[in-house]
Amino acid sequence: MLAITALALVRLRNLFAVAMLAGIYSLLSAGLFTTLDAVDVAFTEAAVGAGISTILVLGTLALVGHEQKKARRSSVIPLVVVVLTGSILVYGTLDMPPYGDPANPAHHHVAPHYLEESEHEIGIPNVVTSVLASYRGYDTLGETTVIFTAMVGVLLLMGGLRKRENSGETDAETRESEDASGSGPVPTHGGSGTDPPKADGKKTHGEGDAHGG
Amino acid sequence: MEDRLILRVGAKILIPFILMFALYVQFHGDYGPGGGFQAGLIFASAFILYALIFGLDTAKRVLPLGFVWFCGALGVWIFAGVGVVTLVMGGEFLNYDVLAHEPEHGQELGILLVELGVLTTVFGVMVAMFYAFAGRRQVR
Numbered sequence: 001m002l003a004i005t006a007l008a009l010v011r012l013r014n015l016f017a018v019a020m021l022a023g024i025y026s027l028l029s030a031g032l033f034t035t036l037d038a039v040d041v042a043f044t045e046a047a048v049g050a051g052i053s054t055i056l057v058l059g060t061l062a063l064v065g066h067e068q069k070k071a072r073r074s075s076v077i078p079l080v081v082v083v084l085t086g087s088i089l090v091y092g093t094l095d096m097p098p099y100g101d102p103a104n105p106a107h108h109h110v111a112p113h114y115l116e117e118s119e120h121e122i123g124i125p126n127v128v129t130s131v132l133a134s135y136r137g138y139d140t141l142g143e144t145t146v147i148f149t150a151m152v153g154v155l156l157l158m159g160g161l162r163k164r165e166n167s168g169e170t171d172a173e174t175r176e177s178e179d180a181s182g183s184g185p186v187p188t189h190g191g192s193g194t195d196p197p198k199a200d201g202k203k204t205h206g207e208g209d210a211h212g213g
Numbered sequence: 214m215e216d217r218l219i220l221r222v223g224a225k226i227l228i229p230f231i232l233m234f235a236l237y238v239q240f241h242g243d244y245g246p247g248g249g250f251q252a253g254l255i256f257a258s259a260f261i262l263y264a265l266i267f268g269l270d271t272a273k274r275v276l277p278l279g280f281v282w283f284c285g286a287l288g289v290w291i292f293a294g295v296g297v298v299t300l301v302m303g304g305e306f307l308n309y310d311v312l313a314h315e316p317e318h319g320q321e322l323g324i325l326l327v328e329l330g331v332l333t334t335v336f337g338v339m340v341a342m343f344y345a346f347a348g349r350r351q352v353r
Contacts, residue, residue: 044251059346063346121317122320123321124243126242126244128246128248133248133327133328134309138307140331141296141327144289148285
C-alpha cells in the first residue's frame with residue numbers, strides 16, 4: 001500500500017492530489033507503526049504527517065498554484081543517484097540484527113533498565129513518556145528548541161516578522177498590549193477588514209519594494 | 214468559507230471536543246500514548262480549523278499573532294526554567310527528583326511541567342506557521 005501510494009505520488013502532476021496522497025501515505029505509515037506496537041510514534045505521525053503538514057502544504061499550494069511544471073531536463077542522473085543511494089542503504093541493512101530478536105544489542109543497553117525500573121524511579125506507567133521527558137530530558141529540550149527555531153526561520157522567510165501584512169498594525173498593537181498584560185486581549189479597534197483599501201495598496205507596494213531591493 | 218452554514222455549525226460543535234481531546238492527550242500522556250507534542254498539534258489544529266472556517270482575521274482576533282509567538286517562546290522558557298529550578302533546588306539540570314519531597318512525585322511534577330512547555334511551544338509554532346502561510350495569500 002505504501003509503495004503504491006508512493007508511486008502515485010511520483011507520477012501525479014496535480015499538486016492538490018499529491019498533497020492529499022501524502023496525507024494518506026502518512027496515515028498508512030501511522031497504521032504500520034501501530035501494528036509495530038509503537039503507538040506514540042503512530043500518534044505523532046498521524047498528527048504531523050496527515051494533519052498539520054497537509055494543511056501547510058495546502059497553504060503553500062494556494063500561493064504557488066496547483067499544477068506542476070513539466071520537467072525540462074532528463075531525469076536519468078537523479079534516477080541513478082536515487083537507485084545507488086537506495087542500494088547502499090539496503091546493503092547497510094544486511095548487517096543489522098534480525099528484526100524482533102531478543103538478543104539484539106538495542107534490547108541490552110539501557111532498555112531493560114528503563115522497562116523495569118522506570119515504574120519505581122519515575123512513577124508513571126507510560127515508559128515512552130518517562131524516557132522522553134525524564135531520562136532523555138536534554139534531548140527533548142533540544143527538540144523543543146529546534147521547533148522554536150523552525151518557527152523563527154519560517155517567520156523570517158515568510159516575512160511574518162515584518163509589519164507589511166494588511167493587519168500588520170493590528171498585530172503590532174496587540175503584541176504590545178499582550179506583553180504588558182500577559183493574557184490575550186481582543187484588539188480594541190476594528191479588525192483589519194475595516195482598513196481603508198488605500199492603505200492596503202500602499203503596503204502591498206511597499207512589500208514589492210522590499211522584494212526588489 | 215464564511216457563508217457555509219454546515220461548515221460553520223459543524224466546526225463550532227467540533228472545536229470544543231478537539232480542544233478537550235488535546236487536553237486529554239496531554240494529561241493522559243503519563244498513562245497511555247500521547248504527550249505534549251501530540252497535544253500541542255491537536256490544540257493547534259483546532260485553531261487552524263477555526264481559522265479555515267471563520268477566516269484568518271477572525272482567528273487573529275481570537276488568538277492574536279503576538280500571543281502565538283509568545284507561546285512559541287514561552288514553552289522553551291518553561292522547559293529550560295524547570296531545569297534551572299532543579300539546579301537551584303540542588304539537583305542536576307532537569308533532574309526532577311528534587312522538585313518534591315518524594316523523588317517520584319518530583320518526577321511526576323517535572324514531567325507534567327515539561328510536557329506543558331512542549332505543548333505550549335508546539336501549539337504556538339504550528340499556529341504561527343499557519344498564520345505565516347495563510348497571511349501571505351492576503352497580501353497578493
